Amino acid sequence: MKAFTRTKYGGPEVLQLEEVEKPTLKDDHILVKVVANSANPVDWHILRGKPFFARFTFGLFKPKDKIPGADFAGVVEASGNNVQHFKVGDRVFGETLKGGAFAEYTCVPANVCALMPEGTAFPEMAGCPIAGVTALQALITHGQLKEGESVLINGSSGGVGHFAVQVAKAYGAKVTAVCSSKNSDFVKTLGADQVIAYDKENIHQHNGKYNLIIDTNGNLSHDDFKRMGQRGVMVGFTTMGHMMRVLLKKAFSKFPLVQFTAEANTQDLETLAALVQNGKIKVHLEKTYSYKHIPEAINHIEAMHTKGKVVMVWDNSSGRE
Structure with missing residues (x-):
């Protein structure tokens, strides 16, 4: 072969x-x-x-x-x-x-x-598989997202991010998506309720309050998570140094922040398949x-x-x- x-x-x-x-x-x-x-x-x-x-x-x-x-x-x-x-x-x-x-x-x-x-x-x-399962596990397994909650998704137009916006909406959340201005319309078509263009507004100075922060891009600091969210999930990372700084602060903080690597399983894949079949995910x-x-x-x-x-x-x- x-x-x-x-x-x-x-x-x-x-x-x-x-x-x-x-x-x-x-x-x-x-x-x-x-x-x-x-x-x-x-x-x-x-x-x-x-x-x-x-x-x-x-x-x-x-x-x-x-x-x-x-x-x-x-x-x-x-x-x-x-x-x-x-x-x-x-x-x-x-x-x-x-x-x-x-x-x-x-x-x-x-x-x-x-x-x-x-x-x-x-x-x-x-x-x-990887992107969809990562989004699902970030939001539901680790983020414990509930219907009616607000979630900010940083890096919302990429592989994991575009799934995360749709999964969050499918579970009844109010979604604020962070992406570049050129991708704002795309993210809105995914169902985002609000879009923050990072090239027009500095996300590190954004003062919105959310139940859950999902960082798929990996550039949010520990202070960003605490300032904006009640709890957070870190999916991606930009550099090892940045990730270690966030995790070091996490070790000395009571703020509920999870960092994980997704692992596929049949049950989560079947959940994604059902969402695709029902038109909740494209x-x-x-x-x-x-x-x-x-x-x-x-x-x-x-x-x-x-x-x-x-x-x-x-x-x-x-x-x-």
């Missing part, structure tokens, strides 16, 4: 498209014929081995896993022992941070996958690449100015049924 591989840490230029063996089916896993992937910031972090402490998980001196890639949507080719919820021919989507998705076939644990809703296309569902695809240009897609993501999602397709069909 074709797959993008790497043998060392670095930028997208270290990826090579080559022929490799199809993965062997394992117990509790499914073998998926990949139709589409999406690119996420985590892909280039893992590709570059940054932040450095992540190498204790992914390989200290060189990557443990030859094939990178996390998000995918495709068709079940085979199911392993103990797998009960998926059968050959099922259309599924999911993600695994252990990699292996940037290939024609990937073998993944069944508990990080879910069935695609009827009428959806592979590219749109490939865009859901996956905005900014760019669609051929699989041959996966390195270029990751390079585009690394520029950090994405509006919605970037996906990569392994064939020419939309995959819609």
